[in-house]
Amino acid sequence: MTEIIALVLLIVAVIFVIQSVKVVPQQNAWVVERLGRYHATLTPGLNILVPFIDRLAYKHSLKEIPLDVPSQVCITKDNTQLTVDGILYFQVTDPMRASYGSSNYILAITQLAQTTLRSIVGRMELDKTFEERDLINSSVVQALDEAALNWGVKVLRYEIKDLTPPPAILHAMQAQITAEREKRALIAASEGRRQEQINIATGEREAAIARSEGDKQAEINKAQGEAAAITSVAEATAAAIRQIAAAIEQPGGQQAVQLKVAEKAVDAYAQLAQKNNTMIVPGNMSEVSGLIGTAMALMKGSGKTPG
Structure with a gap:
């Protein structure tokens, strides 16, 4: 016992x-x-x-809990049906309120997330719903966080997983995107052709300018060369004349000049005789000596001219 x-x-x-x-x-x-x-x-x-x-x-x-929000159909401002689903992250911050504030706070959060999402999407047009995902997410979190305080729950964030419009809208959007891309491609091609024509015209203009500058420089160089040649010839001629004049002043220079002039006169008459059938003979040989004497007088006069 x-x-x-x-x-x-x-x-x-x-x-x-x-x-x-x-x-x-x-x-x-x-x-x-x-x-x-x-x-x-x-x-x-x-x-x-x-x-x-x-x-x-x-x-x-008390850990962060992910909650899958079931997909639902929302009507946008432009009367388009849109299937939306997302995921919600929350955390229990007050165990007492989480126990007694709601009989099922998970169900309450899920339902409130869906109704809030329908309300937000209903104020937007279809195109805006794709562009303003961050705005939708933050709006849902703000609305849920205010209501979840009485349930001892803190809603941390909400993320939209997918936005799915009807097949007809998807087809129209795809066609619009294709048309927009083709438009951009045509614009890019036309811009390329325009730039090509501008480049060609610019190149031709620059080439013409370069050719004209080259021709101009060539003419300048040619003129400078001819001027330099004329100057050189003139200087050489002047030097030769000075040398001849100096040689004439030397002893025997006068006789050499007379002989040279006489030779030139005889050569001249010989040339005339070769080019014509008629023989040209001076009527008086004293004319030849007179011609020589006149040339010598001119040379003496030029030699006496002050330099």
């Missing part, structure tokens, strides 16, 4: 320990009710309860 009592006491002690000692894991919070009323929130670690009086009513994870 004693052994039975001892066994019963041992069983009661084990049950007492199991009921009274609770170890809460990290990032968890357990809500305790005492005689049916909220009593305390157990934090991570070792906690002691009163057996048969305290009861673990709720267990909450």
Whole structure:
């Protein structure tokens, strides 16, 4: 009998320990009710309860929780159906309110996210819904965060996973995109041709300018060369004349000049005789000597002219 009592006491002690000692894991919070009323929130670690009086009513994870929001059909401002689905991230911040603020805060958040999304999309046109995803996400988070305070939940962010218009709208959008790309391609091609013509005209103009500059420089160089040649010839002629004049002033120079002039006169008459059938002979040979004397007088006069 004693052994039975001892066994019963041992069983009661084990049950007492199991009921009274609770170890809460990290990032968890357990809500305790005492005689049916909220009593305390157990934090991570070792906690002691009163057996048969305290009861673990709720267990909450304090980690960030992703919640898939089911897809739904929304009507845009321009009366276009749009299938939208997304994902919501939330975190329990007040275990007591999460336990007693709503019978099912996950369902409440899901339903509120859907209704808020329908309201926001309904104020936008179809094209804007694709452009303003960030605005839609932030608007949903703001609306949910205000309502979720009473549920002990903090809505961290909302992300749209997909926006799907009807097939006919998709086809029209694809056709519009194709037309827009073809338009840009044509514009780019025309701009290329225009730039090509501009480049060709610019090149021809620059080439013509370069040719004209080259011709101009060539004419200048030619003129300068001819001027230099004329100057050189004139200087050489002047030098030759000066040398001849100096030679005439030397002894025997006059006689040499007379002889040279006489030779030139005879050569001249000889040339005339070769070019004509009629022989031209001076009527008086004294004319030749007179011609020579006149040339010598001119040379003497030029020699006496002050230099």
